[in-house]
Amino acid sequence: MSLERTSDLSRPLSELHDNEQLKFDSHYLRGTIEQSIADPVTGAVTDDDTKLLKFFGIYQQDDRDVRDERRRSKLEPHYQFMVRVRLPGGVCTPAQWLALDDAARETANGSLRLTTRQTFQFHGVFKPNLKRHVQSIVAAGLDTIAACGDDNRNVICSANPLLSPVHAEVSELAQRIGKHLLPRTGAYREILLAQPKVDAVAGEEEPLYGRTYLPRKFKIALAIPPHNDIDVFAHDLGFVAIVKDGRIEGYNVFVGGGMGMTHKVPVTFPRLSDAAGFCVPEDVIAIAEHTMCIQRDFGDRKDRGHARFKYTIEDRGVEWFRSELASRFGQVLQPARPFSFQTSADYYGWYQGTDGRWHYTLFIENGRIADRPERALMTGLREIARVHSGVFALTTNQNITIAGVREVDRPLIEKLLRTHRIENEANVSVLRQHSMACVAFPTCGLAMAESERYLPTLLSKIERILEKLDLQTTPITMRMSGCPNGCSRPYLAEIALVGKGPGKYNLYLGASASGDRLNALHQENIGEDQILATLTILLGRYAAERANEERFGDFLIRTGIIRAMHAGRDFQQPLPTAASVRSA
């Protein structure tokens, strides 16, 4: 692997990944998207335009449930698009909620999907509806720019801005960082919003990104201790607010986190970020910009499997980063300051903010908002949006907080929750409240196994085990991903299942509950029977042997059943475990 500087300006494009040439030649992401969308012969766009459209929050997909059937019938795949909204900080107004709900019904598959990065996804948007769909999002005062692609993604932060002045300040900062790092190309407006072309020289330059943008996606997150709801160590760049007497003194800066890996390719691995230092609030945006630009210039542009910032940091070290940052920023980061996290879970139900207003965090199973016979979630939330005077704050655990409810309005919101049978208490076990699954089938082109559609059933079976052991009120984080890319941040769950093939998963165990310790591979390629058998044994031991208040992940580490993993290169190796457990 090369440690040379690898930005588009320093090496011939011919030596780099094909995507670099594509970006370079795309005229700031225009490519032939316009023609591809207009082509009536196919429901798809060209391969190159598929890659470029990602920069605008749009993924081409096909319905994998009918892929084989259509192939047999000699039909092209059932092409459709996933559209992801850019929502820095995860906040929208009730009016925006209603507009997105309308868009889901009119030009998508009738559901909304809350993501692990605090935003909305639409699935099942067909090509003839694509522009109209995006335009309806933009008409609501939102957009989809840079929600995907080799750029700075949605900036996420501790969820609810109305909880306290500190939360409001962090949320506002997340929005400012997101805005500052936005691509400036006019392609989005021209092609998707049908606005007139702007002057090529004045309007289309990308001062931060250049013609080849970033080597890969770049993710920024801001956390407010003691709550690590955003899993701050899982992101390329993390800021942890250091709060004293209700005032933010500054932020600890963490670099080089990420989840994605490829099965059986040990040079790929999830990684927790390293502390790089402390900065004052006024410097955050400059540090975010410089850090992103360091990755722009030094990230691997040849091997996309090695192109995330976590590999730049792993290869070069955090001291190298500190000095590179200092040379660009003109200042050395101060030493990181002490802080501690207690949990990465959401606080559910009703709670009060510093100004006396109420907030209700509603559990949304795997983030999917749709009406089911037993639970009219989509209708219920629409009815709430019609009367709610605060905001909706999306959490990175795929849930929603109905935020800023006045005392006088609380009975009405409670009534609507009850009428549509969507309140937490009626539906959700403690285990389920601490669970997440990525989308996977039928839309995700990379899925190897089911996730969103399977986790609810599996949880019901694990709930029965917990009840027998009298553990039903004990919080345990459980996450599932349909492939090792880790979109549900599974490597930070106490119990994680990562898809290997149809019905088969790798079982990872032993992460901390506060998001500062990765789990480790325990069993490979196992099906449901084996999963339940293993968990029955381990949870049984936990029920019998745990120390007071000890979390399941910590118990597994303390007893040596799982060896703690902090960073990488040996993450994919199966670990030695107690014989009794191994034979389960």
Ligand code: SRM
């Ligand atoms: Fe993800 C790719 C869904 C959060 C790591 N992710 C995908 C795609 C777009 C599949 C594709 O490339 O064709 C998935 C679309 C599925 C679908 O049908 O909707 C997808 N990722 C999701 C979401 C919707 C999962 C969810 O259930 O909520 C999340 C959307 C977040 C958002 O709003 O922006 C989502 N993805 C994540 C996270 C979690 C996070 O960022 O906190 C990760 C791990 C963190 C990280 O980036 O390291 C993540 N997604 C990936 C990767 C692996 C990247 C890597 O470094 O190797 C891929 C594959 C890729 O980029 O090549 C991927």
Ligand code: SF4
């Ligand atoms: Fe798709 Fe894999 Fe992400 Fe799940 S983890 S959404 S299967 S890319």
